[in-house]
Every structure is written in structure tokens, then in C-alpha cells.
Amino acid sequence: xxxxxxxxxxxxxxxxxxxxxxxxxxxxxxxxxxxxxxxxxxxxxxxxxxxxxxxxxxxxxxxxxxxxxxxxxxxxxxxxxxxxxxxxxxxxxxxxxxxxxxxxxxxxxxxxxxxxxxxxxxxxxxxxxxxxxxxxxxxxxxxxxxxxxxxxxxxxxxxxxxxxxxxxxxxxxxxxxxxxxxxxxxxxxxxxxxxxxxxxxxxxxxxxxxxxxxxxxxxxxxxxxxxxxxxxxxxxxxxxxxxxxxxxxxxxxxxxxxxxxxxxxxxxxxxxxxxxxxxxxxxxxxxxxxxxxxxxxxxxxxxxxxxxxxxxxxxxxxxxxxxxxxxxxxxx
Amino acid sequence: xxxxxxxxxxxxxxxxxxxxxxxxxxxxxxxxxxxxxxxxxxxxxxxxxxxxxxxxxxxxxxxxxxxxxxxxxxxxxxxxxxxxxxxxxxxxxxxxxxxxxxxxxxxxxxxxxxxxxxxxxxxxxxxxxxxxxxxxxxxxxxxxxxxxxxxxxxxxxxxxxxxxxxxxxxxxxxxxxxxxxxxxxxxxxxxxxxxxxxxxxxxxxxxxxxxxxxxxxxxxxxxxxxxxxxxxxxxxxxxxxxxxxxxxxxxxxxxxxxxxxxxxxxxxxxxxxxxxxxxxxxxxxxxxxxxxxxxxxxxxxxxxxxxxxxxxxxxxxxxxxxxxxxxxxxxxxxxxxxxxxxxxxxxxxxxxxxxxxxxxxxxxxxxxxxxxxxxxxxxxxxxxxxxxxxxxxxxxxxxxxxxxxxxxxxxxxxxxxxxxxxxxxxxxxxxxxxxxxxxxxxxxxxxxxxxxxxxxxxxxxxxxxxxxxxxxxxxxxxxxxxxxxxxxxxxxxxxxxxxxxxxxxxxxxxxxxxxxxxxxxxxxxxxxxxxxxxxxxxxxxxxxxxxxxxxxxxxxxxxxxxxxxxxxxxxxxxxxxxxxxxxxxxxxxxxxxxxxxxxxx
Numbered sequence: 001x002x003x004x005x006x007x008x009x010x011x012x013x014x015x016x017x018x019x020x021x022x023x024x025x026x027x028x029x030x031x032x033x034x035x036x037x038x039x040x041x042x043x044x045x046x047x048x049x050x051x052x053x054x055x056x057x058x059x060x061x062x063x064x065x066x067x068x069x070x071x072x073x074x075x076x077x078x079x080x081x082x083x084x085x086x087x088x089x090x091x092x093x094x095x096x097x098x099x100x101x102x103x104x105x106x107x108x109x110x111x112x113x114x115x116x117x118x119x120x121x122x123x124x125x126x127x128x129x130x131x132x133x134x135x136x137x138x139x140x141x142x143x144x145x146x147x148x149x150x151x152x153x154x155x156x157x158x159x160x161x162x163x164x165x166x167x168x169x170x171x172x173x174x175x176x177x178x179x180x181x182x183x184x185x186x187x188x189x190x191x192x193x194x195x196x197x198x199x200x201x202x203x204x205x206x207x208x209x210x211x212x213x214x215x216x217x218x219x220x221x222x223x224x225x226x227x228x229x230x231x232x233x234x235x236x237x238x239x240x241x242x243x244x245x246x247x248x249x250x251x252x253x254x255x256x257x258x259x260x261x262x263x264x265x266x267x268x269x270x271x272x273x274x275x276x277x278x279x280x281x282x283x284x285x286x287x288x289x290x291x292x293x294x295x296x297x298x299x300x301x302x303x304x305x306x307x308x309x310x311x312x313x314x315x316x317x318x319x320x321x322x323x324x325x326x327x328x329x330x331x332x
Numbered sequence: 333x334x335x336x337x338x339x340x341x342x343x344x345x346x347x348x349x350x351x352x353x354x355x356x357x358x359x360x361x362x363x364x365x366x367x368x369x370x371x372x373x374x375x376x377x378x379x380x381x382x383x384x385x386x387x388x389x390x391x392x393x394x395x396x397x398x399x400x401x402x403x404x405x406x407x408x409x410x411x412x413x414x415x416x417x418x419x420x421x422x423x424x425x426x427x428x429x430x431x432x433x434x435x436x437x438x439x440x441x442x443x444x445x446x447x448x449x450x451x452x453x454x455x456x457x458x459x460x461x462x463x464x465x466x467x468x469x470x471x472x473x474x475x476x477x478x479x480x481x482x483x484x485x486x487x488x489x490x491x492x493x494x495x496x497x498x499x500x501x502x503x504x505x506x507x508x509x510x511x512x513x514x515x516x517x518x519x520x521x522x523x524x525x526x527x528x529x530x531x532x533x534x535x536x537x538x539x540x541x542x543x544x545x546x547x548x549x550x551x552x553x554x555x556x557x558x559x560x561x562x563x564x565x566x567x568x569x570x571x572x573x574x575x576x577x578x579x580x581x582x583x584x585x586x587x588x589x590x591x592x593x594x595x596x597x598x599x600x601x602x603x604x605x606x607x608x609x610x611x612x613x614x615x616x617x618x619x620x621x622x623x624x625x626x627x628x629x630x631x632x633x634x635x636x637x638x639x640x641x642x643x644x645x646x647x648x649x650x651x652x653x654x655x656x657x658x659x660x661x662x663x664x665x666x667x668x669x670x671x672x673x674x675x676x677x678x679x680x681x682x683x684x685x686x687x688x689x690x691x692x693x694x695x696x697x698x699x700x701x702x703x704x705x706x707x708x709x710x711x712x713x714x715x716x717x718x719x720x721x722x723x724x725x726x727x728x729x730x731x732x733x734x735x736x737x738x739x740x741x742x743x744x745x746x747x748x749x750x751x752x753x754x755x756x757x758x759x760x761x762x763x764x765x766x767x768x769x770x771x772x773x774x775x776x777x778x779x780x781x782x783x784x785x786x787x788x789x790x791x792x793x794x795x796x797x798x799x800x801x802x803x804x805x806x807x808x809x810x811x812x813x814x815x816x817x818x819x820x821x822x823x824x825x826x827x828x829x830x831x832x833x834x835x836x837x838x839x840x841x842x843x844x845x846x847x848x849x850x851x852x853x854x855x856x857x858x859x860x861x862x863x864x865x866x867x868x869x870x871x872x873x874x875x876x877x878x879x880x881x882x883x884x885x886x887x888x889x890x891x892x893x894x895x896x897x898x899x900x901x902x903x904x905x906x907x908x909x910x911x912x913x914x915x916x917x918x919x920x921x922x923x924x925x926x927x928x929x930x931x932x933x
Contacts, residue, residue, distance in 0.1 A: 013347045020354045024361045031365060034372050042379050045481065049386060053463075053484035060460025060486065066493040085482040128494050128594050129587040129643075131741035132397050132672055216658045220707050224648035226696045227689040231561045231585070234638045235548070240859075241631035242541060244549035261928070269515040291515030291620070314549065319927055321783055323765035323862050323884055325623075327616025331768045 044116065047109040050087045051118040054107050058093055059122070063134040067101065067124050076150070087111055090148060096157070101126055102138065104157070108148040115145035121160055139164055185212050245289065245307070245315045254294065254312040255282040256305075257319050263310070265303035269293040270328035274303050286312050292322065371474045374443065378468035378479040381419070385426045385450070385466045386483050392718050393485045395668050398738065400462050400487040402721040405454045410488070412454030412462060420444045429717055447471045462487035491740045496591040498550060500542040509538035513624050514617055524617060529609040534621055536599035540628040544635060547592050556581045556588075564645065570656040579649040586642040586673070589635055590745070597748045600632070604755045622760045629755050636749060640680060640687040644697075647673040651704065660716060667708065667719060671726065674701045675735050679742040683749040701730060764884050767862045777802035781830035782928040783863030790828045790881050790894045793817070793904050801827060814903035817896040821879045824896045824904075825865055828881060833926050842870055842877035848924040858909065860884070860891050860923035866909070868918035878916050882923060 061071055071077055076094035083089070088110045096102040101124040108117045121139040139160050147156045177194070184190045188203035188210050203209045256263050262276035269291040277284070277298050288295040293304035294312070308318050324331065392399030398410070403425060406412045420441055422428045434441045448470040455463040467480035500508070506521050513534065514524050525531045547553050563578030603625060610621055647670050654666045677684070677697045684693025708723035729735050736743040767784035769791075775798040779789035793801045799811030805823050808816035817824045822844060826836040835847040845867040848854050860866055862884025870877050880895035883906065890908040897903050901915055913920060 010343060010347065013350050017350050017354045020358050024357060027361055027365050031368050031372075034369070041376070042479075045379065045383055045386075049481055049483040052390070053461075053482075056461050056484045056486055063491060064460070066495060068495065126494070127587045128492055128590045128741050128744075129583065129676070130669065130672060131492060131676075131739060132668060134492065217711070218656065218658060219654045219663060219711050221651040221654050221704060223652040224644065224696075224700055226644075226691050226700075228641045228644065228687060229637070229689055231557050231638065231641065234634060234641060235557060238544075238548060238631055238634040238638065240857075241627040241634065242544050242548060244545050288511070290511050290517055291513075293515070320861070320925055321767060321863075321928060323767050325616065325765035326619040326763045327614065328765070 040114070043111045043114055046085070046087060047111055047114075047116040048118070050084050050089055050109050051107040051116070053084060054082075054089060054091055055105055055118075055120055058091075058105055059135050062124060067126055070103075072103065078150070092148065092150070094153075096121060099123075104160075106148055106156070108145050117143045117145045117148050119143055119156065119160065121164075186210050187213070243315075248289070248312060248314050250289070250295075251285055251287045252312040254284040254286040254296070254310045256280055256284070256309055257311050257317050258309045263305050265296060265298055265301065265305055266293070267303055269304050270324060271304070275299055275301055277305060284310065286310065367473050371472050371477065374446075374470060374472055374477055375479055377440070377443065378448070378470070378477070379481075381427075381450075382466045382468055382479060382481045385452070386464075386481055388426050388718075389464060389466075389483070389485050392721070393487065395664055395718065396722045396725070397486065397488060398725060399718070399722075400454065400464075400485060402718075402725045405452055405464065406456070406462070406487065410456070412456045415450075415452040415454070417450055418444070419448060419450050424450055425717070425721075426450070429714075456487070460488075461485060494591045494594050496543070496547075496588070496595045498543055498547040498553075498588065498592050499595055500539055500546055505535060505538055505542070508542055509534055512542075513538060513620055515620065525613060527609050527612060529606040530613060530621075533603050533606050533610055533625070536602040537621065537624050537628050539599045540596050540603075540632060541624055543592060543596060544628070544631055547588060553585070553588055556584045560585060560642070560645075564649075570649075570652040575649065575653070579646055579653070582642045582646040582649065583669075586639050586646060589639040589642070590676075593632070593635070593639070593748050594744055596632070597744065597751070600629075600748065600751050600755060603629070604751050604758065607755070607758050607760075619763055619765075623762050623764075626759050626762050629752065629759055633752060633756065636680075636683065636752065637686050640677065640684050640693070643673045643677055644687065647677070663716075664719070667722075670704065671722075672741075674704060675726075675739055675742050676745050677701070678730055679735050679746045680749050683753055702727065705730070761886055761888065764861065764886075766884065774798060775800045777827075779828045779830045781832035783925070785830065786825075786828035786881060787863045787883065787894075790824075790904075791906075793824075794894065794906060795903075803827070810904060815897070817904055818902065819896070819898045821896045822876075825879045825881055829865075829926065835926070836865075840876035841867060841879035842875070844879065845877060845921055849921075853924045854922040855924070856920075856922040858889070858891055858920070861925060864923040864925045866891075866893060866923040867921040868913065868916060869921050871917040874916075874918070877921070878912075878918060880912065 065071070072093045072095065076092055078090075078092045080090040081088060082091065090108045092104075092106040094104055096104050103122055103124070105120040105122065106117065107119075108115060119139070119141050120137055122135045122137050124135050125133045141160070141163070143156055143159070146152065180193055181190055184193050186209065187206065191197050191203055191206075191209075197203060256277055256279060259279050262278055263281075264273045265275040265277055266272060267274050270293075275298060277296070281298070285297040286294045287297060287302070289307070290304060292307050294307055294310045296303060296305045296310065306322050307315065308320055308322050311317050389399070389403065389405075392403055396402055400406045400412075401408065401410060405415055417424045419427045420432045422431045422433075430436065432440050432444055448468060451465075451467045451469060453465040453467075455465070461484045463482065463484050465480055465482050467478060469479075470477045510516050510519055510521055510524060514521075516524060521531055521534060525534055560578060560581035563574055563581065566574065566578075568575040568578065607625065610618055610625075613621065650666050650670045650673070654663060654670065657663055657666070674697075678701050681694045681697040684697060687693045688696055705723045705727045709720050709727070712719040712723070729738055736746050767787055769788040770780060770782065770785040771788075773779050773785045773789045774792050776789065777800060779785040789801060792798050793810050795814075797810075799809055799816075801817075801824075802809055803816050803820055803823055804827075805820055806816070810816045822836065822838065822841045826833065829836065831837075835851075836844050838844040838847065845854070848865075854867075860882035862882060864882040864884075866880050866882055868878045878895075880893045883892045883894060885892040887908050890910050892906060893909055893912060894904065894906050895912055897905060898916070909920070
């Protein structure tokens, strides 16, 4: 029987050619996929950079005005279709009621057909002592881009609130774990403590599992040893100049602290004596303060008695005879 | 016909062409693929590296308002410039830790050796931020490669404006000033003070005085002061909640005081500028206003001391906490607070008199700050370059006296304290007034047991008085002999007080002083009111100390007193305390103000 080999090689060659073609197509697609991944990565970083930059600008605006004059006071500040570094973005800044000094910043970026929504909840630092700190972030996260819309505000805020609540709820557990882990000295002990070894693995399988972790040196700062006056001592000094009585609300119920002499009731500060209030009189109706004299109602008369002799809540009288000030009418 | 076996030449030729063609396409694809893969790989790494630069800038500016400058992306005047460098072997600060070198990262090293250049262009495009263009450029096999990120970073110290919650309400201020300072009712300030500038001084004084009073009596402020002192004196570990609570109380006091002082700064300036305009006011109103100006200024000066003490204590406690924590995030937060507080103390150090009990404020504040910065720089040099750079930069700012220029709050605090110091030198000598004289003790052998009686009687023994006071120890009167009270200082003061004060019934002045001192009734300042009993300590040759009476008057803040004489100073004299100290020697011990004795005592 004759062997028929005609037409055998040609199909083989065709097959080989086709295989190479498929291989090349696959290779090209793989490259294209790499390219897309890279582009996606860069786009994401670009979106993040733009959102961060817009937030930098928001905090910059806040620091230029008093909090009471913030640009989003009273109503949300929303801008759409803005452009920064060639990227389109939408932004919304609004107070986070009822928390004081707290505000939310939502920034949605659009690069090609890809959208990202970044969300910051931030707190303004309303004091001068923290002067290099204008705001600090309470929360940062990403959400589906459609949640930018004002109608979704409650939804997104709820998610953030829940996230913060979870973090707060877990804090004590976290503290406990940190405390426990801090007492362990090797990776092996730590993994056992956390129960974090993968199934079927023993600590011995891990490199340097029994190697003690390096001792972390503490920042070698020390508290001051310089002695200072006590706060209470300084407070007494301040009070020798500034009398906190200024904030007392009138009328107040007062009493005379002088236990021997009668106290003058005058028609005006350093004015004529219209009556004398007996020592240790109580239940006086004190209606105001004029100069260094309380306005007092006594015996059906309204007059003035020196604050050195009259006690009211928040004021401890010295009981000391006051000098007659220069220019005051001379005694009669 | 014979059937052909094998391949024809044509078939063979076509086959060869197809195989050759496929091979060429394959090889070209492989070559192209290799190049593209290499490019993508380089591009990917470049983007990661650029992101690292962006992250480094973020980390730097998060804690350091001048982070862009610390990174070398702006000059010392804050002016931006272009930056271009290789990135291997620590040639740029962004790739120093870890360094890209042949030994540890050979792949990266080989790649970045291929003319990879990091280019950063800083643009000071706004007063709010810098814009950084971070780019990598390299020579790829497929042509020039380039990649860049644009991002904004805060680059300046923020200006904050503060409205304190303790500000006295403006709508109530004029009424309060009229009533409290000028003792009037239902009058406009304009009817009392005609000069507009003096009116402004009056209102500024009221703002300072009543705002400070409001702060001091506010429940939260009082609680913070009490708790700071209580918890601060207890031995708590720096990591404990109690230690943190105590520290926060010190911080909160300093915070509230600073906010109040910032709010009051323009009003201190008003008084400082226009204090002379009150001279035209009538005596009574002027003396009232002068009293309030002095009290507001001196009160504010003491509040400044409270601020410095609390800031120093809080900073000291934060340092103790820093020493106890190893978490970088906590360390950063503590360092930021510590630095802010040290900065304020540093610029205020020349006004820190009285902040420390036994050391000089200027030296203490300066040395503690430099020590703190040196500790930070050393410790973080191999752990957190951002913090090491920050400490080095801060040291430079401090040494070059740049803190005021760089930090708005520092400049403000310096201005407040400097204005306050200037104002203190302009303060009028306040006439505290006089006790109404007790005419019934004039010409009598002793006083009536009251302060005014004591002072009236003491004056009556001076030259020009009746001199009828009787020294029962020697039976003498100044009417007959000016030396009647020489060396009988305790007897003189006891007689002025009608011999009714039990504390004065002693054998020596120093023993009577101890009686008052034990009861906590001695004040050590030099502001004794009229009739106060004053003391100086023993000297060689006089172990008994000295006792005398304050008139309530002052000359250049030096209290005027009435004293008995002795060797070298015959008779009774009215003189400034400093003159007495020069004559008698001895340490000034203080004064006490006895309550008026009851008649039946």
C-alpha cells in the first residue's frame, strides 16, 4: 500500500503560523492589560493628589478667617465641574452638626470615565496655643462616587458616624491587645497571643520566630526640674488686682460681716450717711455694684454700703476699713 | 502515471516563507514586548517613587509648616526653586532611608543608574500653599521616559484669629465702666470723660479688667486651676489617664489665658498709647481710672505669669509622656504640642520674671529648649528624618531669632508681653486715698484699736502733732522728748493700736511677727494698705527685728511708713521703706492688716 504524504506539511505550517499569531495576540493583550493597570494606578494617585490638594486649599481658606466667618457657615459650599491639574472635580464643604468646630469635605474627581469620592471629616482647632495646627482629620475614607450628591448626605454621614463609633467601641479591645502584645518578646509569642498563625503552620516555620524583638529606645526627653510658683499662689496675686466679683448677678442676698461696728448706708458712693446697718445683719437685698459700693436695700431705703463689709455669693469681704479715695467728698 | 512523493519546490518555498515571516513577526513582537515591559516596569517604579516623594512631603508638612523648606524645596526665605538630582546612594533626602545602593537594592540601583533624574518644581502659587510638580525623567530604550505628579502642600505657618469665650460683652461694657470705674449711674461715658482718647482708654481698661475677672470666675477655669494643682502634685505614671488629665488642665489654662491675651492685645496697646490723655480728667475720676489701669495691667502681668507657668508645666509633662511612648503617631502629636509651647516660651523668655522660683527664666527656658531639640535631632536621626529635620530647622530658627518672624502666634505673644512691659513703666502712682482720721484719738495717750485710729494717733506723735502718746515703758512722750520712743518700736505700734492686739503683746517685734506668720496673716509684697503693721528681720546687734506702720502712701512704688528711731536716727519719722532698710538693715519680712479691734477687748 502506498503511503500518501502529500499536503501534510503545509497544514502543519499553517497551524504553526496560527499558533504564533495567537501567541502574539495574547502577548499584545497582556501588554495592553499592563498598560491599563499602570494607567489605573496613576489615575488613582492623580485623583488622590487632586483631592488632597483641594483639601489643602479648603484648610488654607479656613485659617485665613475666624471660624465664625468660615466660608461654608450656614449652608454647604458646593462647587462642581472645577479643574485642577487637568483633572475635573466636584467639592462640597459643610458643617457637621451638631458637633462644634467639625466640618465635612467631600471631593469627587473624574479622570476619563473613572470617578472617585474622597471624604474628610475634620475638626477646627479653635485656640492659639496649638498655633501650628489649624485642623485635624477625624476621619478619611472613600465612598462610591454617586454618594457625593446632596441627597445622599445623611447616608454618607451615617456611614462615617458608624465607622467612628465602631472605632471608639473597639478602642478598649485594641488597647487590651496592645497591652498584651507589648508584654511578648518574640514574633512567635506575639503570633500565638494573637492566634494569628495560618492553619497548618507552626511558629517554627517562620524565619526568626524565636528572635527577641529589638528593644525600642525611648525618646530621651526629661521633664523639667525647675521649681515654679503654685497656681493657687499666682491666683491669689491676680485676685489682689482683679476682683472676680464683676460677674456676680444681681439682685443677690447679702449680709453684713462686721460683728461690732455698724456699717454706713450712704446716698451715693462716699456720699452722705442716710442710715446705719447693724452688725451681722442678714437677708439684705443687694441690687447692684457702683464703684466699690453695693447698692443695698435696708429699712425701706436704698443706699450704698462698702463692699469690704458686705458678703454676697461669690464675694468674700475683707472687713477692712477702706481709705477714702482722692477727690471723694470729705467726711461730714 | 507515477505518483509524486515528498514536497514540491513551490510548497517548500511557501512553507519557508511562512515560517520565516512568522519567525520575524514573533521576534519583533518579543523585542517590542520586552521593551514595552521594561518601559512599563520603569514607569511603574517611577510612579511609585514619585508617590514616595509626595508621601514624604505630606509627612513633612503635616507636622512642620515649613516642611517644604526643611526638605530643601524652598530657600531660607521660603522662596521656591527647582530641584534636580539623581536618587541613588542618598543623593536626595527623599531616598536616604532606605538608601538605594548596589548592595541592598541592586535591581533598583541598576535601574536608577540609567539616568533617572528626580525633578521637583515648587510653585509658591498662593499664600495658602505650595504646588509641587514631582517628576521622574529617564532614558528608556523606547525613547525618553517621563512621569510626574502635581500636588499642593501647606507651606506656611497659619494665622489664626481667636475670639475668646471670656470676652466681656461689648453691649454692656460702657454701662459697666460708668458704674464700676466711675461710680456713676444712668450716665453716658461721654458725660464723664470728655476726651475721646481718654474714653477709649477707659473702655480698653474696662475690657481688660472685666474680661479677666470673667475668666477668673468662670467655673471651667476655676476647676482647671484647682485640678491642675491637685493632680499635678500627685505621683502618676506618664502613661496613666490621670497624668494626661493633669497635663490637659495645665494646657487648658494656658490655652484660655493665651486666647484672652490675644483678644486683649489691641486694648493694651490703646492704653499704652494714650495713657497720658487721662491727665486732664477731674481728680476723682482720674484716680479711679488710674486705679483700674494699674490693677488691670498688674493683674494681666500676673496672668502672664500664670500662662508661662502653665505652658512650662504642660510642656514638661508632655516631654515626660514623650519619654514613655514609643508609638510614632503619639510621638508626633506630643512633639507638635511641645514645640508650639516651647516656641511661645522662647520668645517670651525675657518677660518671664517670676516664672521660676529659684532660677532665671531666660536661661532656664533657653537651655531646656535647646536640650529638647538636641534630644529630638539625635534620637530621630535614624528613625524619622522628618522629626530630625524639624528639630534641626527649629534650632536654626531659635538661634537666628527667627521664631517671631516664622510663627504668627510667637510674634503676637512677644508683642503682647513687650507692650505690657512698656505699659508697666508708664503706670501712674495710684493715690490709694486716706483713712478718715479719727479725731477722738488726737492728743490721747494711745489709739482706739482701729486702723484709722492707729494711723491718726501715729501721725499725732510726729513733729507738728500733739505728741501726747505715752510710752508706758519709760513714762515719756514726744511732746517732752523726741527720743521718747527710740528703740521702743513694738511698744509704739502696740500703743497706736490701743494695746488691744494680742499678737503684739510680746517682748520683741520678731516674736509678734511670728504670731502673725503662724496664723498665715503675713503678706510679703510691698503694697501695704494704710495702717498695716510692717516688719523687718533681725540684724547683728538687734536680734529683735523691727516693727512700724504703713501710711498707705507710696513714692515710686516705695511704701511710706511711720517708724520709731534709734541710734543715729532720733525720734519718730515718716519715710520710704527703702530709706528705713538702708538705715536699720535687716530683711523686709512683710506686712499684716489686723482687723479693727473691738472696743470691749
